[in-house]
Amino acid sequence: MNFRTGLAAGTAAGASGALAVLSARRLGRRMLDGLVTRIERRLEREARRLTAKVENAGPLGKAALAGLNALREGKSPFRALLSFGWTALKETLAGIFGGGRRGKPTNIVEQTDVGAPRRLVYDQWTRFQDYPSFMKKVVSVDQASDEKLNWKAKIFWSARTWEATITEQVPDEHIVWRSKGAKGHVNGTVSFHELTPDLTRVLLVLDYHPAGLFERTGNIWRAQGRRARLELKHFRRHVMTQALLHPDEVEGWRGEIRDGETVTTPK
Template identity: 45%
Template sequence: MAKTDQNLGDGLDKLRGELGNYVGARVGHLADAAGDKLAGVTDKLLDSAESGGSLLPGLNMKSLLGAGAKSIKDSVVDKAKGVFGGKGKRKSGTTKVMNIIEVLDVGVPIRTAYDHWTQYEKFSSFTKGVRDASKDDEINSAWKVKVGPSTRSWKGKVQEQVPDDRIIWTSEGAKGTTRGCVSFHELAPALTRIVLVVEYYPSGFFEKTGNIWRAQGRRLRLDFKHFQRYVTLTAEEPEGWRGEIRDGEVVRTHEEALEDEESADQDENAEDEYDEDVADEEEDDEEDDAPEDAYEEDEDVEDEEEDEGADRRG
């Protein structure tokens, strides 16, 4: 009887454990499904609070959130940690970092893929998240990106750029900062692998809350796939920026890079022509040698015949 009771107790414990896992998984799924909507609501609240406006007539969000913002933040963060199994409190001043790593292959040569990436101004024409992108100069650029129902602005700066190899950048914005690197790898003459690595540091309570739902990461991944589709299917020949940047400074301009490439092409063509000339000369030498050998053989035969005739006469 005691053994039966023990088995029954073990079975109940196992059932409770499985039920807890199931409930936790369902809660996580529902929370993820509602993430975009919650991120949009929190973005609107933040924008209204920062601008001093209101969502309802006669209701000033800035004055409403001013004194109680800290308590609201602590309450929401604690509940979010409870849902996702967080333990303890995060140290003051630390920031949750979102790491994004994506790998895509595009059916174009490596130079074509790289040149398309350097044309920031055209990103808004084939992606859904990029609203506007413009270059201030070779290093600095300005971006407006749509995340959920809100628009975010960033100032980007290229730290390192090597043609057909990699681009490393940083960006600063009111709602967060990023560090990123995109690298290009030739798999075949008409097949290129692109590796994208981004670190996103949200700034502000509502932006950090939105970060829990990974809305920014999903937006970036989708636009990366739009880039893959566009580059693979477009017939347009890109005019990319071919300069080089090191430590945030231009060490070789676009014009200098084109001159170097043109000079390298000329040297390569000259070397090919030289190899062809050498090959032609060798063929000519072989043709010239062949008749002489045949003529010498004929003379040897005639000499032998004359010697045989002299022997018979003798």
């Protein structure tokens, strides 16, 4: 074999090898594309199957769907795993706290004895606009009418507002109200009992219906009962350190309300 013949043979062999490599790459690419297509089809089938069952699925089912959707959107397996874990946690908490449903109501009964005459204690209680000055969580109270009050208070680091309607109010005896709010409501009764001429018992009975996440969470460990007890202590301290020293300055509302309507007004 001369030089030219050997060169031609080498060139032909090299070309054949290159063609073989290209063919192998194309074949590998086709195989990979086919594999990806099969995986995508399988993901589509699983997504449709899980989506059809998602309404009745538990936390893990919904979490699996979230992870699957993350993979379908091209996210990495790690990101898909994060989606799975977060959805599982969120759905589990929703199941514990009732999701968007109204929370289980809580009955709260608290009382405190105030060393002051019943009339003075009652009059101070009806001065709702004074509450933010001595109650820790009450931000403001706006009395729109004799029967309607708009409240704003702190719940953890958030603010809550609600409207209260006094349905019955008898001077020196009791006040009954109903309320409504986006994050729950409280219906209740406060009554005033003369133990001695200078000692009055204040009895507070609340029916608390939580709705927000913070409210439902606090409802588990009875935070609302402790808050009511603490606010009663603040009220007692205010009466005995402020109102009792200046009783002539405490002008309460002495009207009467029946069935949500004012039937008598102070003279």
